[in-house]
Amino acid sequence: MVEHVTKSFGALRVLDDVSFTAPSGSVTVILGRSGSGKSTLLRTINHLERVDEGFIAVDGALIGYRQQGELLFELKEPEILRRRVDVGMVFQGFNLFPHLTVLENVVEAPVSVRGRPRAEIDVEAREWLARVGLSDKADAYPRHLSGGQQQRVAIARALALKPKVLLFDEPTSALDPELVGEVLDVIKELARSGTTLIIVTHEIGFAREVADTIVFMDAGRIVETGRPDQILTRPREARTAEFLSKVL
Numbered sequence: 199m200v201e202h203v204t205k206s207f208g209a210l211r212v213l214d215d216v217s218f219t220a221p222s223g224s225v226t227v228i229l230g231r232s233g234s235g236k237s238t239l240l241r242t243i244n245h246l247e248r249v250d251e252g253f254i255a256v257d258g259a260l261i262g263y264r265q266q267g268e269l270l271f272e273l274k275e276p277e278i279l280r281r282r283v284d285v286g287m288v289f290q291g292f293n294l295f296p297h298l299t300v301l302e303n304v305v306e307a308p309v310s311v312r313g314r315p316r317a318e319i320d321v322e323a324r325e326w327l328a329r330v331g332l333s334d335k336a337d338a339y340p341r342h343l344s345g346g347q348q349q350r351v352a353i354a355r356a357l358a359l360k361p362k363v364l365l366f367d368e369p370t371s372a373l374d375p376e377l378v379g380e381v382l383d384v385i386k387e388l389a390r391s392g393t394t395l396i397i398v399t400h401e402i403g404f405a406r407e408v409a410d411t412i413v414f415m416d417a418g419r420i421v422e423t424g425r426p427d428q429i430l431t432r433p434r435e436a437r438t439a440e441f442l443s444k445v446l
């Protein structure tokens with residue numbers, strides 16, 4: 199849940215009174231042109247950015263709350279780190295560890311962050327790799343994989359931490375066109391299985407297919423929110439229509 203979140207970098211207001219809720223098991227797609235604040239919004243949900251106003255709650259857990267510039271409540275840093283694990287994030291650029299195998303990439307965080315035994319995690323990690331269709335690549339190094347395969351490893355790695363919500367920031371923007379489909383298919387499967395997802399993407403067809411809710415942002419504000427058929431076919435706002443006319 200994001201309530202009245204405002205965030206500025208210096209004089210630039212990047213998020214301006216942003217509120218929305220992603221119910222458990224739902225898929226929210228965030229659309230908007232470059233610079234509209236989408237990545238910053240995801241980073242606040244992941245507690246990588248502090249908000250100036252408002253609050254973010256993940257599964258009922260509040261990180262901090264500011265109102266009229268006054269700090270009303272804030273967790274301490276170690277607790278924020280623990281809470282960050284509730285929010286998985288997959289980036290445009292995969293960010294795999296190049297010196298670790300695929301399996302080691304997936305195993306690393308649950309062992310180091312969650313402190314769970316390696317043997318137990320190994321079994322689970324192989325299940326996550328199977329889920330993204332990469333069972334046969336467990337012992338390969340990232341440089342030997344295609345971009346689409348690397349992104350699927352990044353998804354398995356995020357899932358291995360069993361986050362309450364998984365955020366995707368333009369997960370297919372860095373991929374060659376022929377590799378986009380295999381990554382979108384994995385995300386569609388997650389959507390069907392009831393994982394709570396918040397996805398920033400420019401893939402409108404995909405958004406139409408998977409989203410329960412589409413949030414359209416412009417200049418740091420939510421312009422409109424609705425079901426895919428409403429937003430994509432009958433947008434209420436001129437700015438939404440203009441954006442769609444450029445990307446469709």
Ligand code: ADP
Pocket residue numbers: 207212230231232233234235236237238239
């Ligand atoms: P989007 O993901 O929609 O393209 P961003 O959230 O990345 O938008 O950026 C929104 C605005 O905030 C842009 O004008 C960007 O230049 C600015 N911005 C983002 N991060 C920072 C930062 N760390 N410092 C200063 N400005 C930033």
Ligand code: MG
Pocket residue numbers: 236237238367
């Ligand atoms: Mg961005």
